[in-house]
Amino acid sequence: MTDLKQNTASLKSQARLKKRYRKERLFKAIGLSGLLSGLLALTIMMISILSTGLSGFSETRIKFDIYMDPEIIGSTDGYDETEYRDHIAQINHSTLIRNSLKIKFSDVKGRRDVFNLQKLVSSGSREEVRRLLIEDKNLIGKTIAMDLLASSNVDMYVKGQISRDVNQSERKISDRQLAWLDILESEGRILKGFNWKFFSTGDSREPELAGILGAAMGSFLTLLVTLLIAFPIGVASALYLEEFAPHNKWTDLIEININNLAAVPSIIFGLLGLAIFLNVFNMPRSAPLVGGLTLALMTLPTIIISSRAAIRAVPPSIRDAAIGMGASNLQAQFHHVLPLSMPGIMTGTIIGMAQALGETAPLLMIGMVAFIVDVPQGVLDAATALPVQIFLWADSPERGFMEKTSAAIIVLLVFLIMMNGLAIWVRHKFEKRW
Amino acid sequence: MLTKNISVFLGATVLTVAIISPAIARDQIRIVGSSTVYPFATAVAEEFGRKTKFKTPVVESTGSGGGLKLFCEGVGEKYPDITNASRSIKSSEIKRCAKNGITEIVEVKVGFDGIVIANSKKSERIELSLRDIWTALATEISVNGVMVTNPHKFWNQVNPTLPHKKIEILGPPPTSGTRDAFMELAMEGGCKTYPEIKAIKKKNKKAYKAICHTIREDGAYIEAGENDNLIVGKLQANPDAFGIFGYSFLDQNSDVIQGNLVNGKEPTFDNISNGSYPVSRSLYFYIKKAHVDKTSGIREYLKEFTSENAMGEYGYLAEKGLIPMPTAELEKMREDAKNLVTLSN
Structure with a gap:
């Protein structure tokens, strides 16, 4: 009787055990598939960005012989250096280029055709001719082989993004232009190279001239302001709240508020920035100073929370030992607790800054979403x-x-990976275990 | 030790910021306004910055309404000098400006822009009338004189000559000037072809507007944000869908998408320029006259914008997709702009 009872009980428990194992396997499988789908999404994203973006780092140039026609440049006799420079800036560089292109393709007649021929090279090539002439005045009257920057349409064609199989009205390059390009190609005059300009200029309306230096500089200045404001205030608040503040209703309230602020959508901080910095303090629109202040408001909660956690992780024995040796509370904090918690604080700060680097929404409100060509200097x-x-x-x-x-997304991702890598490195290098 | 290093670092950076901050002075033109005019204004700004000794103007894309709001806030360094608009200034906005001391506003017409209804080249091109557009997109339509919730799911229910395809249109959100113009030109244009609705206009203008200026929200019209490139990409992926955007995007992507005929007219450069394509509008920008000699370079910017090199038939703006004005109109406008002729109240 008892045997039978025990038997059925163990049978039941075995069945239950089986069920429990099954559940565990199912959970593992779900977790793994979640992870795999995340990885898959990441891979697809990286492949799509890299496949479209990598060609953005290269540019197309066309080798042309440019005749520095003295008649167009005019007389420069007796000019000193600055006068010469001003004079060269004023001359009609387009005509210089156009005439040289016409020498190469001497059969081109008619306004429309000449216009199309000129469209093979970028409007930025005028600047290249100008710079060359300013550097060396002896070039006047000579014929120089120059690698002129190709226009964006030619660039797109060379990179295979414009198909020549469709009707000419449906592509940005005409049949005539294709014929010219074929001749240039067969003569080996079409060259591909690394697009250094992309890293040395500001924005432009011409894709082949556009660069990210202006934006990168803007990001740098903005983050500098953010760091200068958010780091000292954040660490000081964390230290005060953790070590000096009394524990009462008010500090509880402040703590809850800080935690809530970390979850506020970033656009709200943009509105705050608009209302306070622009409308009350009359600061200039679109300035990195205002952007930095606004982003500092946004990153402060992150820094405070992570700093408090880092300070809390320092064992009380260290404070007690310092105070026991006769240090004041302040000395104990600044000589021992803060340096020991610095790796954690730095990690939190870097992650907060990386977050700020990726923000657009708050900047929209304060006018930093704009077409700006000049690279910001301050x-x-x-x-x-x-x-x-x-x-x-x-x-x-x-x-x-x-x-x-x-291509710009790739650059931003590289920056973000670098910052996160730095955070990990700082943590590993300076972290102490007790 | 570490704390000492940190304080040195902080001190150094504070000092750097203090040194690199120059005094606030406005030697740079500030432009706000329409996202439709933005590609043209930025092209002019860049050319202006390259050609002249002045700084390249800062151009913000805030939308027509947002731009005029900022523009009308006041006279002085912190307010924009110029605002772009894809519609003309409203009388309420002129009043708002006047209240804040801006009494002299110079209006400059830039040219025309057509709003196209495009689809993928993989699909066939269709011919729509304004009436078809409204009947397909309105929240409520008139069936035998009675207003009912729009029942149409397929294009051939709207008009038997159209293909049996699901009605699926990607278009701009309500904040967009393109949407405003589309409402006014296409939706209202189609709406008033119904005599019973047109009759309401005389009696109750508000009710008329409420009927004509609505877009259904049951999924047939999909708000695709302000990013028109996104719409172009989606049209390629879904050949049955249609997209609404400015002519310049059609012009730049003519190898993959096509513009559909509206009232029998194709959205081409010529048809928009001569006004026969029905969904086209004028683009403008507005200048604060009080700022003209305060912010340096405004006169020169105006000159560059209205030059033949920019606005003319073969100018660089035409290449960006702007449809230039007829020569006579352009010349008059150029003259008015030069003399800073202000809007009469």
């Missing part, structure tokens, strides 16, 4: 930021901006 100059530049390029109709958008 925190009061108009500037944009890297994610804003990506947003603006993604919205441009020109086909050439598609690869620039992805």
Whole structure:
């Protein structure tokens, strides 16, 4: 009787055990598939960005013989250096280029054809001719072989993004232009190279001339302001709240508020920035100073929370030992607790800054979403930021901006990975275990 | 030790910020306004910055309404000098401006822009009338004089000559000037072809507007954000869908998408320029006259914008998709702009 009872009980428990194991396997499988789908999404994203973006780092140039026609340049006799420079800046560089192109393709007649021929090279090539002439005045009267920057349409064609199989009315390059390009190609005059300009210039409306230095500089200045404001205030508040503040209703309230602030959508901080910094303090629009202050408001809660956690992790024995040796409370904090908690604080700060680097929404409200060509030199100059530049390029109709958008995303990702890598390195290098 | 290093670092950076901050002075033009005019204004700004000794103007894309709001806030360094608009200034906005001391506003017409209804080249091109557009997209339509919730799911229910395809249109959100113009030109244009609705206009203008200026929210019209490139991409992926955006995007992507005929007219450069394509509008920008000699370079910017090199038939703006004005109109406008002729109240 008892045997039978025990037997059925063990049978039942075995069945239950089986069921429990099954559940565990199911849970593992779900977890693994979740992880795999996440990885898959990441891979697809990286492949799509890299496949469109990598070509953004290369540019197309066409070798032309440019005749520095003295008749067009005019007399420069007796000019000193600055006069010469001003004179060269004023001359008609387009005509110089156009005439040289006409020498190469001597059968080109008619306004429309000449116009199309000139469209093979970028409008930025005028600047290249100008710079060359300013550097060396002895070039006047000579014929120079120059690698002129190709226009975006030619660039797109060379990179295989414009198909020649469709009707000419449906592509941005005409049949005539294709014929010219074929001749140039067969003569080996079409060259591909690394697009250094992309890293040395500001924004442009011409995809082949656009660069990210302006946006990167804007991001740097903005983050500098953010760091200078948010780091000292954040660490000081954390230290005060953790070590000095009395524990009462008020500090509880402040603590709850800080935790809630960390979850406030970033656009709200943009509105706050608009209301306070622009409307009350009359600060200039689009300035990295205002952007930095606004982002500092946003990152403060992150820094405070992570700093408090880092300070809390320092064992009380260290404080007690310091105070036991006769240090004041302040000395104990600044000589022992703060340095020991610094790796954790730095990690939190770097992650907060990486977050701020990726923000566009708050910047929209304070006018940093704008077309700005000049590279900002200070925190009061108009500037944009890297994610804003990506947003603006993604919205441009020109086909050439598609690869620039992805290229800028790659640059932003590299920065983010570098910052996160730094955070990990700091943690491993300086972390102490007790 | 570490704390000492940190304080040195902080001190150094504070000092750097203090040194690199120059005094606030406005030697740079500030432009706000429409996202439709933005590609053109930025092209002019860049050329202006390259050609002249002035700084390249800062151009913000805030939308027509948002731009005029900022523009009308006041006279002085912190307010924009110029605002772009994809519609003309409203009388309420002129009043708002006047209240804040801006009495002299110079209006400059930039050219025309067509709003196209495009689809993928993989699909066939269709011919729509304004009436078809409204009947397909309105929240409520008139069936034998009675207003009912729009029952149409397929294009051939709207008009038997159209294909049997699901009605699926990607278009701009309500904040967009393109949407405003589409409402006014296409939706209202189609709406008033119904005599019973047109009759309401005389009796009750508000009710008329409420009927004509609505877009259904049951999924047939999909708000695709302000990013028109996104719409172009989605059209390629879904050949049955249609997209609504400015002519410049059609012009730049003519190898993959096509514009559909509206009232028998194709959205081409010529048809928009001569006004025969029905869904086209004028683009403008507005200048604060009080700022003209305060912010340096405004006159020169105006000159560059209205030059033949920019706005003319073969100018660089035409290449960006702007449809230039007829020569006579352009010349008059250029003259008015030069003399800073202000809007009469």
